[in-house]
Amino acid sequence: MAGDRKGGEPAVTLLPVRPPTLRDVAREAGVHPATASRALNPATRSLVNGETASRVMRVAESLGYRPNPIARSLKTSRSATVGLVIPDLTNPLFPPIVRGIEDVLGPAGYNAWLVNTDNDPAREESLVDSLRSRQVEGLIVATARLEHPLLDQLRADGVRMVLINRRTANSDIPSVTPDDATGIAMAVSHLAGLGHRRIAHLAGPQNTSTGKVRQRAFRQALRDYGLDDDPALVADCPTWSEQAGAAALRDLIDAGVEFTAIVAGNDLHALGCYDVFMERGISCPDDISVVGFNDMPYIDKLRPPLTSVRVPHYEVGAEAARMLLDGLADPTRHARSVLLPLTLVQRQSTAPPRQTALRQTV
Amino acid sequence: MAGDRKGGEPAVTLLPVRPPTLRDVAREAGVHPATASRALNPATRSLVNGETASRVMRVAESLGYRPNPIARSLKTSRSATVGLVIPDLTNPLFPPIVRGIEDVLGPAGYNAWLVNTDNDPAREESLVDSLRSRQVEGLIVATARLEHPLLDQLRADGVRMVLINRRTANSDIPSVTPDDATGIAMAVSHLAGLGHRRIAHLAGPQNTSTGKVRQRAFRQALRDYGLDDDPALVADCPTWSEQAGAAALRDLIDAGVEFTAIVAGNDLHALGCYDVFMERGISCPDDISVVGFNDMPYIDKLRPPLTSVRVPHYEVGAEAARMLLDGLADPTRHARSVLLPLTLVQRQSTAPPRQTALRQTV
């Protein structure tokens, strides 16, 4: 019975189980698929008769036609998509960056494909591979290390990309990063102003630009402010994690190093400090002051609220996306690198050192 | 000069500017592209002579062949990709869920394509559309509202999906959600045990299952513990945000409602309470106790550390991914819905009410 068609009935167009294709639209509009394609694509619409074009568009609308981006990609080798390579999405730093990127990409008709490398270079390579095989038109990369063969290779292969947060040692890849050096100087200045003379630094991974730049800037700032530039005051953190920050601080304390304030490599390191304060019964800021870096969400609600160098994360993302789109639109454009200005957000994790605690009552 | 080829030189294979295709591999291996395809696909490899297969694979390896997933998708209408629909990535709830999903999907050869709806139904529809046109094989949806025409439509269209966190009113879509009712009961039980008699609730959006279920469970729990089930104790929050939580609490206080504890709809609402406590000089937990919901990252470091109902987020993601993969592999499989068990994490935002503060010394 199914499939019967009585003589008198017209061969009605059945509701398609399969979504309508360009051919369906073309047939219905009485034109060749090529014409339909031209009519439907804003960029080529001018090549076609106005009336024909609007008829095609009307038919497309009525059929609920949606172009198949896969077929289009296969033909054009483009995808209106960019890849976003993140080391660790659970770091609350990244969501605002992602938001900034999407807000710029969206209106331009682009989408972002987000991948999480988990800080694992092998995983990173395979994910980037998969991104490339999906024809992403460019990459926004937040995983740069100073020495980063994969990125050099991509660069050599002509892959369009923009680095965010961190950079590579050779600076010919466009980047959008915070002005780390100035940020650290502000932190040191703030602590020096409070009267601290011996300030420790939890230095982030030295294979990242952020880790290295911040450490250098820290020691430079100590000298600029005439403070003790004692190498023992710098403790290395092998990762950008709470755990690494905690471990580094424990080492510092256990080694008997004297200090009254800490400039943490980032907010997670500062969180690690809070753990150690709890463990050892240290009072912050009475015994030790701490400054974080990034001003990540919710740290204003910590105990005590963390003083931190604020990075405009949303803007980092937005600016990187703009830069990438610019580069995509005009490949001859010169690689720029942008340093975004930072501000110090003073909260209650910093105060004058005990010796000068009297000033606190002012 | 470029393009010259001196007579004596062999026509060496140039390094391809264009990545090698299946045809290149086939030619090099002396087989037909179809054979190469079969040899390279583990699922069809058995159809081909072992020697031939390994030769093809060797050639593919040496050429650095990478199959083009776009072409494959176009042909097969599949993509080894699932869409992940998130209301707001800046909510730190989601990163662990994403991680759980990726960890299950990855080993199965699948990728996740993540989109952010910003809680905007129009945006959601267009993003889901774009996901579908990219041939995602299924959807993991974290944006469900009780009445959700789009999801009903998808369901009717036969789109495979799994809801997480929230559900729709008609429960025929598989889901992985926290056991909200039990979680709320634990919160109330905890507060009742501390001696609280008048407990307020910041109720999340009533168009979401979480908002509604938690509110109902709250009132049920009040009755179960013989506490005041006063309607005035429930304040509505139109969104799951800090701001909404703060506003609701201000309303409650300004209306002169008496209470000594709050069960927040989620942790963000609880954060909003902290803002109000600060504003109004209210001491937590001395004046008012608060219990959050979700146990999101870092709330253990708040001031005071927040007591919260812990949701196993990573597991929510992992379980949803498993469920979706199961459904993909065997479409006849019956839709299950899973409630994940919760635990109460007691911290310092809850204590006996002032009237019974003596007990605190025990």
Place this chain on the structure above:
DNA sequence: CTGAAAGCGCTAACAA
């Protein structure tokens, strides 16, 4: 301005 034809790279009948 429109149509014809070819092909992006791959896979899945079907045939041999």
Place this chain on the structure above:
DNA sequence: TTGTTAGCGCTTTCAG
């Protein structure tokens, strides 16, 4: 076991 053929849905020369 392998090759032949066709085509997924679209765009883009090239003619007309």
